Amino acid sequence: MKVATAEEIRQLDLEAIETIGIPGIVLMENAGLQVVRVMNAHFPHLKTQKVLVVCGKGNNGGDGLVIARHLDNQGVDVRVTLLTEKTQLKGEAKINFDIAEKMNLPIVELTSNEQLPAFRNLLLQADIVVDAILGTGLNDAVKGFYKHIIESINKTHKPIIAVDIPSGLSADTGMVYGSCIKADVTVTFAIPKRGVILYPAADYVGNLEVVDIGIPKKLISSSRIKVHLVEYANVQGVFRKRMPNTHKGTYGHALVIAGSPGKSGAALMAGRSALRSGAGLVTLAIPENLRVPLEIPTLEVMTTSLPETPQGTVSLEAYDKILNLAQDKRVAAIGPGLSVHPSTVELVLRLIRTLEIPMVLDADAINAVAQNPEVLLEAKAPVVLTPHPGEMARLTPNIHVQNNRIPVAQETARKYNVFIALKGVRTIVAAPDGNVFINPTGNPGMATAGTGDVLTGIIAGLIAQNIIPVEAAKSGVFLHGLAGDLVVKDKGEYGLLAGDLIDAIPRAIKFIQDYC
Numbered sequence: 001m002k003v004a005t006a007e008e009i010r011q012l013d014l015e016a017i018e019t020i021g022i023p024g025i026v027l028m029e030n031a032g033l034q035v036v037r038v039m040n041a042h043f044p045h046l047k048t049q050k051v052l053v054v055c056g057k058g059n060n061g062g063d064g065l066v067i068a069r070h071l072d073n074q075g076v077d078v079r080v081t082l083l084t085e086k087t088q089l090k091g092e093a094k095i096n097f098d099i100a101e102k103m104n105l106p107i108v109e110l111t112s113n114e115q116l117p118a119f120r121n122l123l124l125q126a127d128i129v130v131d132a133i134l135g136t137g138l139n140d141a142v143k144g145f146y147k148h149i150i151e152s153i154n155k156t157h158k159p160i161i162a163v164d165i166p167s168g169l170s171a172d173t174g175m176v177y178g179s180c181i182k183a184d185v186t187v188t189f190a191i192p193k194r195g196v197i198l199y200p201a202a203d204y205v206g207n208l209e210v211v212d213i214g215i216p217k218k219l220i221s222s223s224r225i226k227v228h229l230v231e232y233a234n235v236q237g238v239f240r241k242r243m244p245n246t247h248k249g250t251y252g253h254a255l256v257i258a259g260s261p262g263k264s265g266a267a268l269m270a271g272r273s274a275l276r277s278g279a280g281l282v283t284l285a286i287p288e289n290l291r292v293p294l295e296i297p298t299l300e301v302m303t304t305s306l307p308e309t310p311q312g313t314v315s316l317e318a319y320d321k322i323l324n325l326a327q328d329k330r331v332a333a334i335g336p337g338l339s340v341h342p343s344t345v346e347l348v349l350r351l352i353r354t355l356e357i358p359m360v361l362d363a364d365a366i367n368a369v370a371q372n373p374e375v376l377l378e379a380k381a382p383v384v385l386t387p388h389p390g391e392m393a394r395l396t397p398n399i400h401v402q403n404n405r406i407p408v409a410q411e412t413a414r415k416y417n418v419f420i421a422l423k424g425v426r427t428i429v430a431a432p433d434g435n436v437f438i439n440p441t442g443n444p445g446m447a448t449a450g451t452g453d454v455l456t457g458i459i460a461g462l463i464a465q466n467i468i469p470v471e472a473a474k475s476g477v478f479l480h481g482l483a484g485d486l487v488v489k490d491k492g493e494y495g496l497l498a499g500d501l502i503d504a505i506p507r508a509i510k511f512i513q514d515y516c
């Protein structure tokens, strides 16, 4: 599903009105009716409830007036507060105000702080509040009178239905500036806006309902919107049923270059995750000193040892051996627990320049790249990077990563011609062609050591099976989060171990396959 900025949805709205000829008043009517439908679904006893609809001065307020009219038609006890003088209303919002006035709906104009006690009184009498104060037209942090109104609504702890987006939320960034309505249900129109998907703003959304307001689907699919929310249907094609006449060679061989003293677990987890994701074979290339300790726990994963530095990390001297090892592999995962020893860093940079198989770079491989990001432009094969926000910041030192997750990932992917999976709540996968995929799976239980190594192994395991990098990154991130969700369903969030995730991968794959 596409995910819009305020400008993109405005553009779609305009095209529906001007190019297709659907009058704006029709879109607003549909929007209002859909909110009423969702309210009826959420509140079976709506008819016995008192609803306060709080309307701002723009089209979001116009939607509110449509909602109030239809609730009144249903026999609901509805009141409207208009946070502007009626003379300020324009266009469709004014038309709907005039209709509501002629229908004798109880509308109170409230425009100043002196009237806040009257507003609080109305709030006290209400059972449900409809937030139609501000939508995608928000252009600044909410201050003054609007801020007081929003804070009064939040304080009542009554169910709040937000129209399109909770008022105060930036549709574009996922940030909340000033005050914001904390909704129980948000009914967003046509397609979700970035702000209702991304955190921290997503915390204000409650249950998200995406409703059709009559903007033609073809307009949406042909629009230039490049940001998507990943859904089950988008990843099911990656996990197809296997053909009977196949063998482990069919599912590819992954090379994992990882580990250093004290970090053998990272290597092992990446290797096991690649196998759990369906790779036919995995070879773990580790520094010599880890070979014996890893011999027993690796079981299904093969190991091979590499020349090491005096500190026991993989050294530049391993270069020729790795080139040889890469000959019959479909992918190389590089980085988990590798260290940033200068010789190791030099090795990583040389491998990026010369390997001719796709690479998944994580952890210390990303730290190596951060020393010279231009090396990515010399890569001969596709590169997937899986940075957490701290690693991303090392690649893009002048930008605040967490406040700009989509643009940072998108621009870095374009600039260096790589695929990026920027980890964190709502992992962002960005491709060099500008496409961005927001991942909905995962949970805070996964904020624990080693889950990043698991993701690296999953993506490598999928590429080993000839899944193209963008699909491997997108579906790998989805699978990883889903495995975490399944574990949490059984065991709760506390004490989840990365190893639990690895064991849940097959179940998560089956869950995706069976989902309908």
Ligand SMILES: NC(=O)C1=CN([C@@H]2O[C@H](COP(=O)(O)OP(=O)(O)OC[C@H]3O[C@@H](n4cnc5c(N)ncnc54)[C@H](O)[C@@H]3O)[C@@H](O)[C@H]2O)[C@H](O)CC1
Pocket: 009, 012, 013, 027, 028, 031, 056, 057, 058, 059, 060, 061, 062, 063, 133, 134, 135, 136, 137, 138, 139, 140, 141, 142, 143, 146, 163, 164, 165, 189, 190, 213, 215
């Ligand atoms: N295709 C659709 O999705 C449709 C959406 N509709 C609804 O229209 C709004 C967007 O309407 P718009 O008039 O552009 O903006 P708003 O109603 O959000 O508010 C604009 C209004 O508020 C002022 N303002 C902006 N920021 C602030 C602030 N921080 N404090 C105070 N006032 C502020 C601004 O100056 C304007 O006057 C969309 O969300 C949907 O709800 C259509 O109904 C149907 C099609």
Ligand SMILES: [K+]
Pocket: 060, 131, 132, 133, 134, 135, 162, 163, 164, 165, 166, 167
């Ligand atoms: K709103």
